[in-house]
Amino acid sequence: MSTTTGHSALGGTDQVPRAAVPGPPDPPPRRSPSELRAAVRRRLHRTRRRAIVRTGRLIRRAVHAWRGSLQLRVGAITMLVAGLLVVIVSLVLFRQISDQLLGAKQQAAIDQSLSGVQYAQSEVGGIATGDSASIRSTLQRTVENLQSRGGAAGDFDAVMVYRSGDDERSASSRRDIWAALPGDLRAQVADGSQAYRYAPVPDAGGRPVPTLLVGAPVPTAGQSGDRVEVYFAFPLDQEQATLEGIRSTVGITCIVLTLFVAGIGVLVTRLVVDPVRRAAGSAQRLAEGHLEERLTVRGEDDLARLATSFNAMADSLQRQITQLEGLSQLQQRFTSDVSHELRTPLTTVQMAAAVLHEAREDFDPAVARSAELLRAELDRFEMLLSDLLEISRYDAGAAVLEPEPQDLVPLVARVVEGMTALAARHDCELRLLTPPVPVIAEVDGRRVGRVLRNLVGNAIEHGRGEPVEITLAASSSAAAITVRDHGIGLTSADAQHVFDRFWRADASRVRTIGGSGLGLSISLEDARLHGGWLQVWGLPGQGAQFRLTVPMTAGAELTSSPLPLRPPFLPPVRSRS
Amino acid sequence: MGPVPPPAASQGTNRGRVLVVDDDAALAEMLGIVLRREGYEPAFVSDGARAVAAFQQLRPDLVLLDLMLPGRNGLQICADIRTTSTVPIVMLTAKGDTIDIVQGLEAGADDYVTKPFKPVELVARVRAQLRRGESVQAETLAIGDVQIDVPAHQVTRDGTAISLTPLEFDLLVALARKPRQVFTRELLLEQVWGYRHAADTRLVNVHVQRLRAKVERDPESPEVVLTVRGVGYKAGPP
Numbered sequence: 140m141s142t143t144t145g146h147s148a149l150g151g152t153d154q155v156p157r158a159a160v161p162g163p164p165d166p167p168p169r170r171s172p173s174e175l176r177a178a179v180r181r182r183l184h185r186t187r188r189r190a191i192v193r194t195g196r197l198i199r200r201a202v203h204a205w206r207g208s209l210q211l212r213v214g215a216i217t218m219l220v221a222g223l224l225v226v227i228v229s230l231v232l233f234r235q236i237s238d239q240l241l242g243a244k245q246q247a248a249i250d251q252s253l254s255g256v257q258y259a260q261s262e263v264g265g266i267a268t269g270d271s272a273s274i275r276s277t278l279q280r281t282v283e284n285l286q287s288r289g290g291a292a293g294d295f296d297a298v299m300v301y302r303s304g305d306d307e308r309s310a311s312s313r314r315d316i317w318a319a320l321p322g323d324l325r326a327q328v329a330d331g332s333q334a335y336r337y338a339p340v341p342d343a344g345g346r347p348v349p350t351l352l353v354g355a356p357v358p359t360a361g362q363s364g365d366r367v368e369v370y371f372a373f374p375l376d377q378e379q380a381t382l383e384g385i386r387s388t389v390g391i392t393c394i395v396l397t398l399f400v401a402g403i404g405v406l407v408t409r410l411v412v413d414p415v416r417r418a419a420g421s422a423q424r425l426a427e428g429h430l431e432e433r434l435t436v437r438g439e440d441d442l443a444r445l446a447t448s449f450n451a452m453a454d455s456l457q458r459q460i461t462q463l464e465g466l467s468q469l470q471q472r473f474t475s476d477v478s479h480e481l482r483t484p485l486t487t488v489q490m491a492a493a494v495l496h497e498a499r500e501d502f503d504p505a506v507a508r509s510a511e512l513l514r515a516e517l518d519r520f521e522m523l524l525s526d527l528l529e530i531s532r533y534d535a536g537a538a539v540l541e542p543e544p545q546d547l548v549p550l551v552a553r554v555v556e557g558m559t560a561l562a563a564r565h566d567c568e569l570r571l572l573t574p575p576v577p578v579i580a581e582v583d584g585r586r587v588g589r590v591l592r593n594l595v596g597n598a599i600e601h602g603r604g605e606p607v608e609i610t611l612a613a614s615s616s617a618a619a620i621t622v623r624d625h626g627i628g629l630t631s632a633d634a635q636h637v638f639d640r641f642w643r644a645d646a647s648r649v650r651t652i653g654g655s656g657l658g659l660s661i662s663l664e665d666a667r668l669h670g671g672w673l674q675v676w677g678l679p680g681q682g683a684q685f686r687l688t689v690p691m692t693a694g695a696e697l698t699s700s701p702l703p704l705r706p707p708f709l710p711p712v713r714s715r716s
Numbered sequence: 717m718g719p720v721p722p723p724a725a726s727q728g729t730n731r732g733r734v735l736v737v738d739d740d741a742a743l744a745e746m747l748g749i750v751l752r753r754e755g756y757e758p759a760f761v762s763d764g765a766r767a768v769a770a771f772q773q774l775r776p777d778l779v780l781l782d783l784m785l786p787g788r789n790g791l792q793i794c795a796d797i798r799t800t801s802t803v804p805i806v807m808l809t810a811k812g813d814t815i816d817i818v819q820g821l822e823a824g825a826d827d828y829v830t831k832p833f834k835p836v837e838l839v840a841r842v843r844a845q846l847r848r849g850e851s852v853q854a855e856t857l858a859i860g861d862v863q864i865d866v867p868a869h870q871v872t873r874d875g876t877a878i879s880l881t882p883l884e885f886d887l888l889v890a891l892a893r894k895p896r897q898v899f900t901r902e903l904l905l906e907q908v909w910g911y912r913h914a915a916d917t918r919l920v921n922v923h924v925q926r927l928r929a930k931v932e933r934d935p936e937s938p939e940v941v942l943t944v945r946g947v948g949y950k951a952g953p954p
Contacts, residue, residue, distance in 0.1 A: 482810040482831040487743045490750055493835045521832050541918075544946040553902070557913060579946040584917060 210408045217404030222397040229389040237382050241375075244293075245351060248373045249335065251295070252353040255285050256333075259299065259357045259369050271308070274301050278310035285369075286312045293377065298370040299357075302329075315341050316372050320352060328354035328368050340372055349375045414442040418449055430457040471535040478528035485521060492517050519655075526657035530640070533664040540668045542693035545584055546577040547618055551611050554591040558599065565599050568606040578613040581693040586665040590673065591620060593658040594685045598624035601683070612701040616691055619702040623684040629677025637675055638663045662687075670694060676704045731755040732777035732846050737767045737793065738808065739785050747780065750835045756842065764788030768796045771803075778845055780838075782808045783820060791823045798824035802881040804845035808833075821922035826883040827909060828919075844910030848882040859892035860940030860952035862931055871931065883908065884927045891941060891951040900948040924949060 204211055262281040278299045285297045298311040298320070311317050319340040327334040333355040339347035350372050357367040417434060424432045433453060434446040496514045499507040532538050555571050562569050591609075598607040605625035612619055629637065636642045641656040666673035669689045677683035688700040734756045738744045741762065748758040761770040764785035771779065779797065783790035794805055807820045807828040817828055827841050855866040863872045869885055871878045880888065886908050891899060899907075901917040909919060928935040940952045 479810050483740050483743055486832040487740070487746045489832045490746045490835050490838075494749065494753070524832075543917075546946055549900070549902075577946070 209412050210405055213408040214401050214405040218397055218401035221400035221404075222393075225393045225396045225400075229393050233382075233386060233389055236385055240378055240381065241351075244373065244375065244378060245335065247293075248295075248351050248353050248371065249333075252333070252355055252369070252371045255288075255297065255371060256355045256357055256369055258285060258288065259367070260359075263299075263301075263357060263359060263367050271306075274308055275310065278308065282310045282312050285371075293373065295374075296372040298372070300368045300370070301365070302368070303365045313343070315345075316370070319350075319372075320354070320370060324352060324354050324370075325368075328356055328370075329366070331356050337375075340374070342374065342376075349379055351375055411442070414445065418445060421449065421453075425453055425456070430460060468535070471531055474531035475528065475535060478524055478531065481524055485517070485524065489517050489521065523655040523657075526655040526661060529661050530657055530664070533661070533668075538664065538668055540586070540693065541583045542581040542669075543584065544579050544581050547580055547582070547587070547611055547613070547620070548573045548578055550584055550588060551591060551609065551620060554588050554595065555609055558592065558595045561596065562599050562607070565602070566604045567599050567602050569595070569599075570606050570608045572608065572610040574612060578611060578618050580613070580618045580689060580691045582618075582669060582689055583665075586668065587687070587689065590662040590665050590687055591622070593662045594620075594622040594687070597658070597685075598622050598626070598683075602626040605682070610702060613691070614699070614701040616695065617688050617697055617699065617701055618691060619686055619688040619700045621684055621686045621702050621704075623682065623706060625682040628679045628681045629675065629683045630679050631677075634675050634677050638673070671697060672700065674704050676706070730757050733757045733759060733774065734778045734780060734842065735771060735774055735776035736760050736780045737764070737770075737785065737790070738762065738780070738782040739764070740782070747838070750838065751842070754839050754842075764790065764793060767793045771797055771801070776803065778842060779803055779805045780808060780842070781805055781825070783816065784810060791819055794820065794823040794825050798881075802879070804848070804882060806841050806845060817916070818918060818922060821919065822926070824881070824926075826881065826923075840910065845883070847910070848886055857889065857892040858954035859888065859895070860931070860954065861933075862888075862940055864889060864892055873931070878930055880927070880930060883923060884930065887923060887927055888931065888941075891949065895951045895953070898944045898947050898950045904948070920949075 205215075259281050262284065263277055278301055282297045282299050286295070296312040296316050298309060298316050300307065300309045300317075302308075309317050319338065321336055321338050324334055324336045324338075333353070335351060335353040338350060338352055340350040340352070342348045352370060352372050354368060354370040357369050359365055359367050414434075421432050421434050430453070433450050436443050436446045436450070492510070492514045495510040499510045502510065551573060552571065555569050559569060595607065595609060602624035603626045607625075608621075608623040610621045610623070638659050640660045643656065663673045666687055666689070670693075671687065671689035674686050674688075675683060676686070684704065684706055686700060686702060686704050688697060688702075690697050731754070734751055736744055736747050736751075736758055738747065738760070739762045744760050744762065748760065751758040759770070759774050759776060761767050765788045767781075767785075767788065781790050781794060785793070790807065794807070797803065797805060804827075805825045807817075807825045808831060809816060809820065809828055810831045820828060826845055829838055829841055857864040857866065861873055862878070864870070864885075865872075866889060869882075871880055871885065871888065887904065890904065890907050901920040904920050905911045905915050905917065909915070924941055925935075928938050928941055931940045932938045938952070942950050942952050944950055
């Protein structure tokens with residue numbers, strides 16, 4: 140796998156620069172033969188590379204299919220094993236058949252040649268006494284008689300040889316046979332024993348035909364120097380045809396059987412794999428949230444058991460999720476209801492406190508101070524309540540974005556203006572940096588304003604009286620606002636928790652604007668509702684910077700922010716005394 | 717429990733009669749205290765089902781209406797009052813949820829205060845709504861093909877009168893007085909509603925829609941109140 144990937148990668152990178160080289164202009168200038176050769180070589184090289192790439196791709200696809208499909212694997216393995224078995228069995232079978240067939244033929248041929256030898260013996264008993272012409276005619280006659288007698292072993296040709304010293308005469312029923320007799324057969328017969336061989340002998344048309352050759356000496360009454368031999372040639376073309384027929388039948392049977400077995404393998408696998416695939420599909424749909432997804436149970440086999448257990452699992456999952464959802468909804472409803480129900484009495488108390496507060500000059504000092512505390516704490520209580528309600532709205536998924544194209548420059552300016560009073564109380568300067576052109580973005584102005592108020596308020600509170608810089612910038616796809624303070628800063632551990640609910644950087648620190656501890660959590664939700672980002676950077680002693688990034692078009696995906704999260708230049712670390 | 721008649725003697729000058737429709741007795745009483753201190757004459761009704769009848773009987777100058785009422789839905793009461801009267805209606809709502817506020821405004825409320833609120837906020841809202849129609853100079857304006865007679869509070873198209881609430885009238889006049897200016901929503905909130913700090917711009921959006929429904933020939937393609945995308949609204953050329 141890795142090597143094929145390597146190939147294609149190599150091919151790819153090699154191809155690109157070459158393709159990038161500008162080709163010769165059209166029509167091409169005259170090129171020298173060496174240039175042409177180089178061009179041809181390059182083209183060949185490229186073609187080869189392409190072929191390698193293509194092969195690599197094919198191999199990858201094959202490997203992928205092999206790994207990905209159980210059915211393919213089972214089919215292929217069954218086919219291989221079945222094929223091997225069938226081939227072995229048919230080879231053995233074929234061997235048996237051919238042995239039987241040839242053995243019978245051989246026996247018949249030997250029997251026949253024995254009787255032939257006896258007949259020849261009676262014919263050539265006194266051959267040695269005749270002259271050469273009579274020997275020839277005797278041999279010829281005997282051969283013809285032998286052939287005309289026929290026998291159980293079918294058609295045959297016969298050859299008779301008379302040998303006396305160096306003198307050798309032969310007669311045969313067909314010319315070519317004598318020449319085709321193998322030397323070792325003749326040597327064996329010359330030694331006085333009967334022998335047989337299989338050898339190709341050309342037929343009348345000169346085509347070699349597998350033939351059973353049987354040779355035997357014919358005992359003669361004459362001198363010991365004279366010898367007569369007889370050879371019989373039994374052509375095996377009949378048997379060969381039979382065997383070939385059998386072979387092709389067996390071969391076809393082999394292929395059919397192998398395919399059949401493989402087919403059965405695939406079919407059986409399919410019977411098992413299909414339900415498993417269905418189960419896998421159902422599990423996936425279940426995971427995607429379709430909790431009502433179930434498998435149909437058929438029969439009582441293992442697959443039915445699989446389906447039953449799957450359904451039981453899905454039931455239990457659905458029950459638990461529904462239960463959890465119910466609990467969560469109940470809890471969210473509860474928070475929301477509590478907040479709502481608290482509002483009416485709180486309004487009454489708030490108004491009563493205000494009336495008391497206005498009249499505080501008429502009270503004695505302790506009561507007057509109490510009226511002041513009552514009013515101040517009621518404000519805090521109210522803020523906490525409204526933040527709680529807002530966060531419960533987010534938790535319930537009831538928060539709705541109301542985007543509207545608007546210019547962010549005046550929006551930011553308004554927020555900053557609204558915070559000047561607080562900044563003045565903290566002796567803190569607010570520096571606003573906005574682009575000279577309108578930044579029209581589709582945002583929910585109420586929410587963006589709230590996020591900004593929160594960030595600027597935090598910056599003032601934690602800024603140690605150092606200036607707070609608010610920067611707005613935009614790209615074609617996103618707008619970003621950063622709020623930078625030069626206060627005590629944040630450790631990276633703090634940075635991970637600033638958006639947590641009710642988290643405080645320093646539990647002992649005095650809170651002057653009396654935040655609810657939910658402000659940044661709500662701001663984060665506000666940013667997310669826009670499909671935007673709210674991020675923080677900070678270093679101890681270097682201050683902190685919050686960055687809000689929102690897409691220019693509502694619902695668009697954010698890929699980058701027009702402002703860096705980390706301030707581009709940092710002052711040298713001041714020693715904290 | 718019918719409408720409680722206002723006490724004969726109230727503190728300071730009588731600046732106007734305010735009908736408080738709220739089922740919470742303590743809050744209603746507290747509202748009464750605050751309103752009386754500011755010189756308004758409060759009247760109370762706690763049952764939503766009797767609110768409209770009480771309104772017909774008392775003819776108040778302004779209605780403070782709680783949206784969550786037993787007996788009758790505040791939205792329904794609001795819509796019913798609007799069919800017969802252009803009286804300013806300020807909603808008291810315990811819900812900050814967008815949809816409730818928008819529904820209330822669409823039902824005809826002019827402004828809203830979200831619980832919990834402070835006396836100053838409430839009084840500022842009431843005062844802003846009751847201040848309307850103080851202009852007495854003879855002044856005639858034209859916006860689109862609509863004529864406005866400012867002191868008479870008359871809006872006409874081709875001689876036919878168009879009935880507007882005081883708020884809608886003020887909105888139209890504000891736009892018509894400066895035909896070349898583009899008004900941001902914030903500027904309109906300040907000039908028409910009397911908000912000094914940024915407030916809910918949905919007030920403007922909903923009331924511009926209501927106004928268009930009355931004065932435009934085709935509210936889908938407005939010619940009187942034009943939208944300036946990304947900025948706000950401006951008057952259509954006469």
